[in-house]
Amino acid sequence: MLSTKMYKTIFILCLSFFAVLAKHEFYDGHTLYNIVVKDVQQAELVNELGYQIPIDIWTYAKPGQPGQILVSKEDKQQFLDALHDAGVAYSILTENIRESLELEEERLAAAAKQKNERSTFGLDFETIHRYEVVDAYLEELGTRFPHYVRVESAGRSVQGRDIKYLKISTSHFQNDTKPVVMLQSLLHAREWITLPSTLYAIEKLVIDVTERDLVDNIDWIIMPIVNPDGYEWSHTDTRFWRKNRRVGLLPGDTCVGVDLNRNFDAFWGTASSSNVCSDTYHGPSAFSEPETINIREILRPYMSRLALYIDIHSHGSMILYGFGNGQLPPNGLILHVVGVAMAQAIDEVKWAEKPNYVVGNIVAILYRASGGSSDWAQLAGASLAYTYELPSYRGQSGLNGFLVDPDFIEQAAYETWEGLKAGARQAATAFYRQIAEK
Template identity: 40%
Template sequence: MERLLVVLVAVVTLVASGRHDEYASNSVIGIKLRDRSDLKLLSTLESDLDLDIWQDGMPGARDAMVMTTPATQYALIDALDNNGVEYYVVVQNVAKHLEEEEDHLFQWRSQRNSRMIFQDYPRYAEIEAYMESIANQYPNLATLVTAGPSYEGRIIKYLKISTTNFTDTSKPIYFMDAMIHAREWVTTPVALYSIYRLVENLRTEDADLRTDVDWIILPVVNPDGYEYTHTNERLWRKTRSINPLNATCIGVDANRNFDASFNTVGVSSNPCAITYPGITPFSEPETGYIRDIMAEYLNRIQIYMNIHSYGNYVLFGFGDHSLPSNAVHVHHVGAAMGAAIDTMKLPQAGYYLVGNSASVLYSTSGSAQDYGQLVGIPFSYTLELPGYSYLFSVPPEYVDQINEETWRGIAVSARLAKLYYGARSSN
């Protein structure tokens, strides 16, 4: 019966038309992972078939979500059937799913008289303007820094937030970034909301986070890809660089482009694949800026948070199953963060799962999380936000909820990491 449903999907999707035509024959399939062997099977299929995995599942706890194309659908289904793995249809017609997202967002915006930038999915120019206004209005607290141009020439900027203009070396730095994967729209509002809570709307309970911690917040790592998701292809994930060896294949998976076991596992050698790591580490200017920020403030960055969507995970290194020397402390801070978020979670959201990225999910290489840990940042994480049942198309009505609950986790992680920073500074 499951196979029949999937075959019907392939027929039904042929009739789709509209702005998202490139997804008209695509579907999303949920896969019930039973154990580590199923996880290994899916990892192998991802590499062999160049699958687009939307959610990394965890055996017995969370199903995997995979977008299939006509070229991959039947091969995937055959492999799952041959191994007795259950699957089901989540989205029959991806094009229709995206059109519904677009229509809903338009209706939601038309019904709201006003909204804050972090309550919506703003374009890159709006994000730049917001950061500039923060720096102009609060010059003694916020400094706008130009990292450099993206591949297509957009200026990548970040805010430094400090009551002492980054001169007090007794204060740890919390470095967070978002939108390294272009289709993960819900990540940037969390970064923007963090700016808002630290600068414009500091509350009494959070006064210590501003006085005792310095912050670096980069809301959009990948502006070229992000803009492309608005204008051309909603589910674009990579950067927009032109491959010098194959000009028909655009972009690199920026979260596989770091110099941490580069191009070893969890990547594809196909330049057109979504997990293609690039020719060399830091081939992308966007990832180079993260490297440079880490290098400039390495002796003070205590925590690095690379924000993604979706799945409800707090993950840490390393992607090859090895652990950092302070793994117990890293797990402690990550677990406290996840637990704090869970105190506010919606009933339909899963509880945050915390652990080593390779052990919880599967092996990867070249990630920002691993690079941060490798170069000496004590606490380096991948944070996967909730998607609920909407996958990458989280309705804007949920953004406030995600912002609020994630900020609670960020606050807890900042305070705990600061305690460890005191011990680090005294050694």
């Protein structure tokens, strides 16, 4: 006979099983489409659909580059009718995305269970770590490596989470003649694959240092979870959540959240949405959100020596630079040259079946966008500022887009680090050359 304790255990197991099922219910029947456009007119038409139907554009379609769009059961007919009318070709990538969500959850949970015990201190790259785990890890790093790691708090998120970041420096940031490199991830909540890349950078700069010059010559600022509220929400409730968790924007909180990557003071409000319900809602004003103010404030003392700023997103295998209005920064050529060097470093070690990285001005490569963090950094004084779009993964499991397959986590982190290193070295060399010329 089963004991009361066992009944209780079974009951709890059943509850958690149904909680998992219920969690992804919202996405039941959502279909992920692959959209192929013939020309710019078709591309614009598809992108305009985003303003008329509440579709979720994962990647924008361009001639020669298919787009991915997630559409709910309710909106499918209207969406497909519009595509037919415009003669736009499409195919189905994932019929019911809920099944992929359940698969992702299962695979990540299994990977977390099976992971090998690490022989060294640090977080593994088998799974995607939650806010609390990362937060505790950063604290631990500060305690274990006090001679060159400082863990600091940038401030609180909308919901009051402490946003920590690391300052890694052999001179405690006291040497003004050293270049500063800033790395950040998870400005967009659902882009989970970006977190391991900043954690990997931390590992290679603090725990497993194999390239001493990177630590000796550069001061690093690394913020792994810029948007912790949105990130946690994407774990607990809505997997494809992109914005922060600002409430009170509309009476009754009908729609929640500001797109933090449209909230920086860079051509604010000119190519973003003023619709609170939109995924690219820019907020009531530039820097209206604590999460964006945090970035501005922690960089303020170091702007004059900010040699490189990189905001890591997913997905699309791209390295983008400003500006989001189509104008090139005065150092556009250098931005391109260093961008290509970073892309080449990644391409050299990427999996053969993955596309090469594409480098360019964001409007030329993707779309117009205002209020972006890397545009702001470039305008505010960073020598070089970029947005990375990490690759998506579509292996045996079929997990795609923002969905993470554990098989790809370490590779994504490792190859991104190759690009970041190449960029940091070039930025540092240019910085020291400038100092020598003064």
